[in-house]
Amino acid sequence: MSDYKFLKYEEFDDGAIVRILLDRPEARNAQNRGMLVELHEAFLRAEANDDVRVVILGGSGKMFSSGHDMGSKVFAEEFFPGPNQHESRKINGGERVGSENLMLQEWHYFFQNTLRWRNLRKITIAQVHGPVYAAGLMLMWACDLIVGADDAEFADVVGARLGMMGVEYFAHPWEFGPRKTKELLLTGDSMDVHEAHALGMVSKVFPRAELEEKTLAFARRIAKVPTMAALLIKEAVNQTQDNQGFTNALQSCFTLHQLNHAHWATITNGKSWIAQPEHGVVSWRDAPPIEPARKESPGGVPTEA
Numbered sequence: 001m002s003d004y005k006f007l008k009y010e011e012f013d014d015g016a017i018v019r020i021l022l023d024r025p026e027a028r029n030a031q032n033r034g035m036l037v038e039l040h041e042a043f044l045r046a047e048a049n050d051d052v053r054v055v056i057l058g059g060s061g062k063m064f065s066s067g068h069d070m071g072s073k074v075f076a077e078e079f080f081p082g083p084n085q086h087e088s089r090k091i092n093g094g095e096r097v098g099s100e101n102l103m104l105q106e107w108h109y110f111f112q113n114t115l116r117w118r119n120l121r122k123i124t125i126a127q128v129h130g131p132v133y134a135a136g137l138m139l140m141w142a143c144d145l146i147v148g149a150d151d152a153e154f155a156d157v158v159g160a161r162l163g164m165m166g167v168e169y170f171a172h173p174w175e176f177g178p179r180k181t182k183e184l185l186l187t188g189d190s191m192d193v194h195e196a197h198a199l200g201m202v203s204k205v206f207p208r209a210e211l212e213e214k215t216l217a218f219a220r221r222i223a224k225v226p227t228m229a230a231l232l233i234k235e236a237v238n239q240t241q242d243n244q245g246f247t248n249a250l251q252s253c254f255t256l257h258q259l260n261h262a263h264w265a266t267i268t269n270g271k272s273w274i275a276q277p278e279h280g281v282v283s284w285r286d287a288p289p290i291e292p293a294r295k296e297s298p299g300g301v302p303t304e305a
């Protein structure tokens with residue numbers, strides 16, 4: 001029952017629960033443009049349907065999502081001019097030049113869409129497993145509740161590996177707390193699911209083999225709440241965060257993100273929007289595995305004697 005190329009859209013309990021799965025396991029559910037455009041359609045489809053009460057967002061295969069697709073053949077075909085260029089690359093800034101192009105494209109397809117999902121008129125549950133890195137965090141944070149498998153871990157490596165200040169939807173301080181955000185972004189280290197649970201970011205930690213079944217059971221519980229009450233609970237929290245500055249803070253951090261891209265574009269003479277190894281970051285290709293942040297260890301790769 002899937003009408004999508006990069007997603008699965010499933011219905012349970014006569015349509016009261018919708019489960020959207022990122023379905024590109026061979027690419028570790030890396031988010032290409034086609035997937036993000038489909039995800040927007042799928043979320044709005046679930047929102048429009050009055051039978052739907054809860055939307056689960058998960059991923060097929062070994063992990064929820066490894067982040068933005070920055071290097072696959074599909075990415076390149078969708079991004080650059082050619083027969084398979086994605087139609088969204090020809091609108092919303094895609095035909096503009098300089099920083100205006102990236103700023104508008106990222107505003108529409110990384111930032112404003114994520115914010116729109118955060119404000120979906122349904123209760124949403126992120127069902128995550130395995131490594132959830134960088135833009136994987138954005139999708140997860142857009143949801144109201146987060147349920148993790150016992151193998152889930154969280155990191156934003158764009159500081160250490162791309163010379164960037166964080167991903168486009170900068171919810172980090174609201175989710176990790178201000179100091180932990182600085183630590184995780186400055187080191188690129190990860191947080192495990194148990195610490196994320198202790199922080200309150202993750203509601204449930206289930207064994208990997210039981211993740212789907214137990215997330216559905218949790219969704220069924222939430223789906224029993226009268227829809228008006230459920231939505232107003234969500235809105236009361238989201239409006240509280242907005243009064244504390246959430247949406248404005250994310251908008252201003254999005255602007256900092258664009259400044260950061262423009263910096264790398266300037267010093268690479270327009271060749272790259274991100275830092276290269278000669279600028280002091282670890283190359284994607286030779287990067288060591290992401291390490292868990294351990295309180296008793298400074299971390300980092302041990303230097304050879």
Ligand code: ZN
Pocket residue numbers: 106168257261
């Ligand atoms: Zn960006």
